[in-house]
Amino acid sequence: MAEQKNSFSSSIGAIMAAVGSAVGLGNIWRFPYICGKYGGGAFLIVYLLFVFLIGMVLMMSEFVIGRRTQHTPAKAFSTLRPDKKGWNIIGVVGVFTLFFIVSQYHLVSGWVTSYFVDSCTGTLAGLGQNADAISQYFADFSSSVWRPIIFATIFAVITGIIITGGVQKGIERISKILMPFLLILILVLCVRSLTLPGASKGLAYLFTPDFSKLTGEGILAALGQALFSLSVGMGVMVVYGSYIPVDDNLFKTSIWITASDTLIAILAGVAIFPAVFSCGLEPAGGPGLVFCVLPQVFNTMPAVVGSIFAALFFLLVVVAALTSNISLLEGLAAWLSETANTPRRKSTLIFTVCTILMACVVSLGNGAWSDFHIFGNNIFDFVDRLNSIYMPPICALLTVIFLGWVMPEKDVRDELSNHGTLKIGYYKVFLFLARFVAPIALIAVLVSGIMN
Numbered sequence: 001m002a003e004q005k006n007s008f009s010s011s012i013g014a015i016m017a018a019v020g021s022a023v024g025l026g027n028i029w030r031f032p033y034i035c036g037k038y039g040g041g042a043f044l045i046v047y048l049l050f051v052f053l054i055g056m057v058l059m060m061s062e063f064v065i066g067r068r069t070q071h072t073p074a075k076a077f078s079t080l081r082p083d084k085k086g087w088n089i090i091g092v093v094g095v096f097t098l099f100f101i102v103s104q105y106h107l108v109s110g111w112v113t114s115y116f117v118d119s120c121t122g123t124l125a126g127l128g129q130n131a132d133a134i135s136q137y138f139a140d141f142s143s144s145v146w147r148p149i150i151f152a153t154i155f156a157v158i159t160g161i162i163i164t165g166g167v168q169k170g171i172e173r174i175s176k177i178l179m180p181f182l183l184i185l186i187l188v189l190c191v192r193s194l195t196l197p198g199a200s201k202g203l204a205y206l207f208t209p210d211f212s213k214l215t216g217e218g219i220l221a222a223l224g225q226a227l228f229s230l231s232v233g234m235g236v237m238v239v240y241g242s243y244i245p246v247d248d249n250l251f252k253t254s255i256w257i258t259a260s261d262t263l264i265a266i267l268a269g270v271a272i273f274p275a276v277f278s279c280g281l282e283p284a285g286g287p288g289l290v291f292c293v294l295p296q297v298f299n300t301m302p303a304v305v306g307s308i309f310a311a312l313f314f315l316l317v318v319v320a321a322l323t324s325n326i327s328l329l330e331g332l333a334a335w336l337s338e339t340a341n342t343p344r345r346k347s348t349l350i351f352t353v354c355t356i357l358m359a360c361v362v363s364l365g366n367g368a369w370s371d372f373h374i375f376g377n378n379i380f381d382f383v384d385r386l387n388s389i390y391m392p393p394i395c396a397l398l399t400v401i402f403l404g405w406v407m408p409e410k411d412v413r414d415e416l417s418n419h420g421t422l423k424i425g426y427y428k429v430f431l432f433l434a435r436f437v438a439p440i441a442l443i444a445v446l447v448s449g450i451m452n
């Protein structure tokens, strides 16, 4: 057994850091929107099944692989099967994907930070309730050259500085402060939203099951979202797993993380939709919901109140995005440190700079370079499709096959039971899900993603 070099100080610390990773942009603007679009309660049922039966299995798999080996995906797989070094390819594919996700994450987080500043300075309130003016503001802003890049750079640099602080003093400490703060913010916003007149229409949109809207596409979206939201499939949880204390119960920790992430996603919907419906607005999809519809909602409130709630909301998104961004960049930096044997600081610096440059390219794809197309998409949309549809299930599939079929089973059992000291009554179910259910579901997603 490898000795633990880097670790979180306690189970709570590990849970906070992993929840910080899981709760992100995916929860706050993507989940509410797709849940409403694909049939509310109907989508929710499918989503819950995927999250607990597949997402959580992947999370446990990554934790097992990471904690067992005390390695990042650069070496973890070959450590478990020294005769099959080729499986380290999972690490390479994961890093490649992470690189694109982080770049997009820097950019969109930068947008949110800029909107936070705009709500504090009154710029957003100054746009009034004119939907066209607000949409135009967003279109001009996101296609401009400098402002998005400057905010993305600030955001990325802050992320890099926190990571440089180390596992306990950087990642764990900031998560322990920000996660409780995030919960308070979201609860305040939920109360505000639920006490607006006509709030129940928003709840109905979010929760009433409408099975006619739950299409095949919706089911696939649910699986993709479950993986993305839990931050699994790209090896980031292998890295975090290597930091989980050796006496921690991986099953319990995974349940906590999964349940918290799901709860926050649902609360985000409760904070958003009642307010949107109360203003008689339509819930737009994608970036439009947060950047165009919500500013209108805030501007219907009395001026100061509206600005305060706008600032609180965008702050919530900034906080959620920051702790996720930390895990994404950590995934890259830790991999590089192990592959090239470079110190933590240096690998963090290298990837911070490279991902900022990539974020600039993605940003320009929205504006100055929008005529440049890859497979019919502009750069931003291409990266978005790569991040959300194709790459996550590929990495997830390889990981779960490795756990279920390639690595020695005794390592799995030994790690989940903490060398036989914990009871693992769930083990057979877990193995069945990892060997059969998860791979089949992931192959289905991939095939249909490619066919579309």
Ligand code: TRP
Residues within 6 Å of the ligand: 021, 022, 023, 024, 025, 026, 027, 227, 228, 229, 230, 231, 232, 233, 234, 236, 324, 325, 327, 328
């Ligand atoms: N889970 C985050 C969200 O919901 C995104 C994220 C952070 C992520 N780290 C990740 C996704 C690692 C995949 C892999 O927004």
